Amino acid sequence: MKRKQLIIIGTGLSACQLAYNLLNDYDVIMLSKGDKQTGNTVKAQGGIACVMGQHDHLDSHIHDTLMAGSFLNDVAQVEKLIKNAPNVMQSLIQSGFIFDQVVGQFILGKEGAHQHRRILHAGGDQTGKRLTCHYHQLLQDKVTIIEQTTAVDLLKQEGRCVGVRTVNHSLERQDYFADAVVLATGGYAGIFQHHSNDPLMTGDGIAIGYRAGAAVKDLEFIQFHPTLAIGHQQRFLISEAVRGEGARLVNGRGEYIMADHPLKDLAPRDVVSQVLYTRNQQGEATYLDIRSVKGFQRRFPQITDLLHENSIDIKQGLIPVQPGAHFTMGGLAVNEQHETTVPHLYAIGEVAATGVHGANRLASNSLLEALVFGKDLADVLRNKPPMSPGTYVPEDLPMKVQPLDMSIEALKQANETYLGVVRSQTALKQFEKELRALPITTRGAIDHPTKTLERYTSENMLLVSQLVLQAALNRKESIGAHKLTNKEKQAVRQ
Numbered sequence: 001m002k003r004k005q006l007i008i009i010g011t012g013l014s015a016c017q018l019a020y021n022l023l024n025d026y027d028v029i030m031l032s033k034g035d036k037q038t039g040n041t042v043k044a045q046g047g048i049a050c051v052m053g054q055h056d057h058l059d060s061h062i063h064d065t066l067m068a069g070s071f072l073n074d075v076a077q078v079e080k081l082i083k084n085a086p087n088v089m090q091s092l093i094q095s096g097f098i099f100d101q102v103v104g105q106f107i108l109g110k111e112g113a114h115q116h117r118r119i120l121h122a123g124g125d126q127t128g129k130r131l132t133c134h135y136h137q138l139l140q141d142k143v144t145i146i147e148q149t150t151a152v153d154l155l156k157q158e159g160r161c162v163g164v165r166t167v168n169h170s171l172e173r174q175d176y177f178a179d180a181v182v183l184a185t186g187g188y189a190g191i192f193q194h195h196s197n198d199p200l201m202t203g204d205g206i207a208i209g210y211r212a213g214a215a216v217k218d219l220e221f222i223q224f225h226p227t228l229a230i231g232h233q234q235r236f237l238i239s240e241a242v243r244g245e246g247a248r249l250v251n252g253r254g255e256y257i258m259a260d261h262p263l264k265d266l267a268p269r270d271v272v273s274q275v276l277y278t279r280n281q282q283g284e285a286t287y288l289d290i291r292s293v294k295g296f297q298r299r300f301p302q303i304t305d306l307l308h309e310n311s312i313d314i315k316q317g318l319i320p321v322q323p324g325a326h327f328t329m330g331g332l333a334v335n336e337q338h339e340t341t342v343p344h345l346y347a348i349g350e351v352a353a354t355g356v357h358g359a360n361r362l363a364s365n366s367l368l369e370a371l372v373f374g375k376d377l378a379d380v381l382r383n384k385p386p387m388s389p390g391t392y393v394p395e396d397l398p399m400k401v402q403p404l405d406m407s408i409e410a411l412k413q414a415n416e417t418y419l420g421v422v423r424s425q426t427a428l429k430q431f432e433k434e435l436r437a438l439p440i441t442t443r444g445a446i447d448h449p450t451k452t453l454e455r456y457t458s459e460n461m462l463l464v465s466q467l468v469l470q471a472a473l474n475r476k477e478s479i480g481a482h483k484l485t486n487k488e489k490q491a492v493r494q
């Protein structure tokens with residue numbers, strides 16, 4: 001009998017976990033815009049939040065997740081995530097993955113807004129790299145991975161998703177059809193000028209899902225991480241785990257910046273980012289003082305390498321930092337079965353808005369989300385009947401593409417200015433006017449005579465920026481990662 005066909009757009013952790021759990025049930029094709037390591041999974045430094053310690057409790061992890069999310073979370077989804085975490089972690093360990101341990105006990109890290117040490121990690125700060133390697137080994141020769149291939153639009157027939165249209169680096173077009181299509185394309189922090197992400201993470205999944213008619217949710221909630229190191233070559237993340245081990249934020253005079261907050265340097269990310277942003281705006285430089293972290297190079301080997309590459313002297317112990325876009329809570333709206341509002345189209349990982357993160361994500365909950373919900377979607381898809389065989393005649397999508405008539409850099413800069421750490425409704429309205437003034441045509445890259453991969457990306461970035469802007473305009477109160485200026489906060493309260 002012919003096996004069911006599954007297309008997963010993405011090769012990150014959520015995609016790999018799904019594929020691994022469906023090896024016996026589906027023929028799986030996985031697509032990646034770059035090589036198979038492209039995406040944010042490989043960059044993850046902190047680890048995976050999971051209740052493993054004797055003094056910790058599931059209720060405490062649930063509480064911390066809801067607090068971080070300003071209680072805008074979907075409580076049922078949060079409970080599902082956290083209660084399933086220990087079992088999913090056991091399965092990962094049984095599949096051969098090794099977390100850092102000392103004398104048979106897991107070494108548990110601490111990150112911002114967690115009441116307990118509960119971050120499992122591997123190779124110090126190399127959890128993402130090791131997870132990527134582990135899953136790619138498990139999947140080797142068992143799934144078809146197609147690299148350097150960009151999904152540009154979804155294919156629909158009679159209202160349901162039946163496949164995906166792709167282009168490769170030579171701009172050759174290829175359509176793939178399947179019983180189910182899963183978007184696992186990661187987040188959209190790459191639409192900003194300063195961010196910690198893989199530069200390809202510019203929200204393609206949201207754009208192509210939206211064009212196919214899928215609803216979006218919570219797009220205004222973008223987490224800005226307080227500590228992006230300012231290197232010669234690039235901005236790059238310095239994990240919160242570094243502050244968990246004792247590093248402190250200081251100004252140029254060596255004064256502690258977070259001294260007045262009850263949680264000090266481990267206050268929630270939005271709080272710390274806003275403090276640093278305000279100081280940076282006033283012209284003050286901010287630093288992470290790592291001199292009190294014992295065995296820094298051993299505990300954080302990947303960050304140590306990045307610091308060397310960017311000529312930041314570890315011995316001096318002061319890393320220049322600023323906040324930058326890091327994780328996107330919003331995405332394609334999905335139900336408990338991970339299905340978008342388009343039948344047969346599913347979304348998992350950072351591209352999905354499951355409601356677990358609410359208005360802000362608790363640190364190290366996203367690798368967990370990829371693992372728990374990747375497995376959960378596998379359980380859903382395993383029981384689905386195959387689609388009846390037939391000829392696919394894809395219909396036109398409801399929405400056409402608007403080209404970006406400005407440089408990608410200019411758009412990223414505008415997003416940084418208007419949609420960054422602190423927002424103002426007045427400025428958002430100004431941005432809306434500027435984007436409205438861009439010319440509208442209905443001829444997107446796919447039909448354009450001078451189509452390029454950059455053109456596909458820029459069109460998607462424009463659409464995602466417009467959607468984020470709309471969501472930010474609609475969210476009148478200052479909450480979680482959507483921070484309004486103090487003046488506007490007061491105006492809303494009156």
Ligand SMILES: Cc1cc2nc3c(=O)[nH]c(=O)nc-3n(C[C@H](O)[C@H](O)[C@H](O)COP(=O)(O)OP(=O)(O)OC[C@H]3O[C@@H](n4cnc5c(N)ncnc54)[C@H](O)[C@@H]3O)c2cc1C
Nearest residue numbers: 011012014033039040041046047151186349350364366367
């Ligand atoms: C620097 C950094 C550190 C982090 N540290 C942690 C941490 O310690 N703990 C934690 O929980 N979270 C962490 N995160 C967040 C976490 O890494 C991500 O949320 C998670 O890995 C996302 O996994 P994913 O499967 O959704 O997508 P990703 O791993 O981002 O993969 C996206 C995939 O989609 C593919 N793709 C995208 N668009 C297209 C397209 N148009 N066509 C074809 N393919 C496409 C890409 O090629 C890629 O394969 C960190 C993030 C960053 C940036």
